Amino acid sequence: xxxxxxxxxxxxxxxxxxxxxxxxxxxxxxxxxxxxxxxxxxxxxxxxxxxxxxxxxxxxxxxxxxxxxxxxxxxxxxxxxxxxxxxxxxxxxxxxxxxxxxxxxxxxxxxxxxxxxxxxxxxxxxxxxxxxxxxxxxxxxxxxxxxxxxxxxxxxxxxxxxxxxxxxxxxxxxxxxxxxxxxxxxxxxxxxxxxxxxxxxxxxxxxxxxxxxxxxxxxxxxxxxxxxxxxxxxxxxxxxxxxxxxxxxxxxxxxxx
Numbered sequence: 221x222x223x224x225x226x227x228x229x230x231x232x233x234x235x236x237x238x239x240x241x242x243x244x245x246x247x248x249x250x251x252x253x254x255x256x257x258x259x260x261x262x263x264x265x266x267x268x269x270x271x272x273x274x275x276x277x278x279x280x281x282x283x284x285x286x287x288x289x290x291x292x293x294x295x296x297x298x299x300x301x302x303x304x305x306x307x308x309x310x311x312x313x314x315x316x317x318x319x320x321x322x323x324x325x326x327x328x329x330x331x332x333x334x335x336x337x338x339x340x341x342x343x344x345x346x347x348x349x350x351x352x353x354x355x356x357x358x359x360x361x362x363x364x365x366x367x368x369x370x371x372x373x374x375x376x377x378x379x380x381x382x383x384x385x386x387x388x389x390x391x392x393x394x395x396x397x398x399x400x401x402x403x404x405x406x407x408x409x410x411x412x413x414x415x416x417x418x419x420x421x422x423x424x425x426x427x428x429x430x431x432x433x434x435x436x437x438x439x440x441x442x443x444x445x446x447x448x449x450x451x452x453x454x455x456x457x458x459x460x461x462x463x464x465x466x467x468x469x470x471x472x473x474x475x476x477x
Contacts (some may be wrong), residue, residue, distance in 0.1 A: 221339065226256040227271035227300070230459045232319065233251055234442055236269060239326050241445050243316035243341040253285050253331060261292050267337060272305060272316075283309060290314055296336035298329075305363065308461035343447075349470050356381075360399035362390040362416070363434075364408045367459075372403060387411025394420045399429060406435040417449050427451050430472040432465075 221244065227232045228251045237247060248263050250256035253274055259265065268289055272282050274393045282299065289297050290311035300319045301307070307316045315336060320329040334340050337465045362384040363371050382397045384390040387408045394402065402420075404413040413433055420426050428451060433444060436458040444455040454468050 221267060221341065222248065222264070222265040224248045224256060224259055224265040224268045225313055226250040226253070226268060226274050228252055228274065229253065229271070230394075232271065232300075235328070236320075236447055237442070238448070239320060239329065240341075241448070242343055245341075246345055256285075257288070260289075260295065267333060268295050270297055270299050272299050272301045273305075285316065286311055286314055293402070298332055306310040317404050353469070354400070354473060356400050356469065358399045358401075359395065360384065360393055360397055360401065360402045362387070362393075362408065362413065364405060368405070368434075375465065385409075387413060387416035390416045391419050394426060394429075395423060401469065402431045404431060404433060406433055406440045414443075414449065417453070421450050421456070430454070432456060432468055 221230050223240070223245050225236055225247055230251075233249055239369060242468050248259045250259055250264060254275070256268070260268070263350070270285065274282065274285060279439060282403070286297065288315055289295050293373065294313070296313045297315075299314060299316045300305070301316055303318060305318070310316065313336065315332050317329060317332055318325065320326045330341065346365070356379060359376055360382050361369055363369050363372075364385050366385075369385075373381055373383070382393050386394045388410050390402070390404060390408075390413070402417070405416065406413045408416075415432075420429075431449070431451070431453040433440075433455045434451065434457075435441070438457065441455055441457060445447045452472065454471070456464060466475065
């Protein structure tokens with residue numbers, strides 16, 4: 221499903237993508253009505269999710285914007301209201317709901333999308349479930365910062381550890397070392413952690429190895445949520461606390477910290 225997200229607040233757009241992260245969706249984002257109209261003409265999305273107070277250079281009201289969506293493009297849309305808002309004038313094929321914050325709101329939001337779209341949303345394929353916990357023995361760390369590798373070796377002392385400083389080396393070490401767990405940086409010389417893990421997953425023997433991605437960039441977290449790789453994985457932001465790292469590891473392993 222191709223979805224147009226029209227909202228001038230990047231955090232609200234991010235929250236919507238998080239709610240829909242397990243479904244097969246392609247998102248187009250617009251921060252105002254003018255960009256939204258351009259995307260509609262070029263990409264022909266299946267659905268529009270629009271903030272009630274979205275603005276445009278022409279000073280269009282929400283009524284004018286929704287009117288064009290409904291009449292000119294016949295595009296099903298959900299207008300996301302702020303808490304306490306009500307709407308008197310409505311259009312066919314347009315639903316008005318409060319921005320989803322609670323679990324009930326989120327379920328209603330997804331059901332509303334499916335009602336307007338005319339079919340159930342398709343979930344992404346691939347095993348992202350957490351496997352049965354087992355004893356942790358071998359850890360592969362990948363980071364181009366030696367200080368991070370040294371820190372992780374100290375925190376995880378007592379376990380058999382191998383280290384890599386690039387995406388290519390991560391692939392080679394994974395195939396040779398056969399680790400129980402991979403902890404990898406995202407941005408590394410030559411090849412990113414994302415791409416390296418995708419290559420590693422091509423080996424059937426390594427498809428179920430849990431991977432912890434670590435990055436100091438918030439944008440990488442958004443990329444992870446949108447394009448989560450196949451197999452068990454988790455994302456943490458740098459700098460992370462010892463407790464945070466250990467709690468993630470315990471999701472996958474019988475871990476003695």
